[in-house]
């Protein structure tokens with residue numbers, strides 16, 4: 001008889017324990033949900049694009065600072081052919097005649113130096129923050 005009573009008490013204690021575990025798990029999952037909500041990889045609305053011109057056999061501006069995710073457009077305003085070639089080979093426009101343009105999106109932070117394949121004195125740098 002008394003064995004029956006002991007057995008019936010055990011499941012009740014388990015239910016209470018389980019209920020507390022569920023509540024505490026809910027609390028954890030709720031806080032982790034709000035954490036993931038704030039971390040996003042979407043670029044800010046202001047980072048629409050930035051332009052570098054090639055004029056007088058020089059990149060203007062020679063050093064450009066942008067935020068990660070920004071698309072940079074190079075425009076050849078010279079009468080001669082230029083290229084936009086990354087020193088590390090991560091991007092290359094190929095030949096750009098006067099009036100042509102080339103775009104590259106910088107997704108990763110870092111400093112990216114580049115040059116013109118035809119004019120070694122033409123060098124530029126994009127700093128991605």
Ligand SMILES: [Cu+2]
Nearest residue numbers: 082116118119
């Ligand atoms: Cu050039």
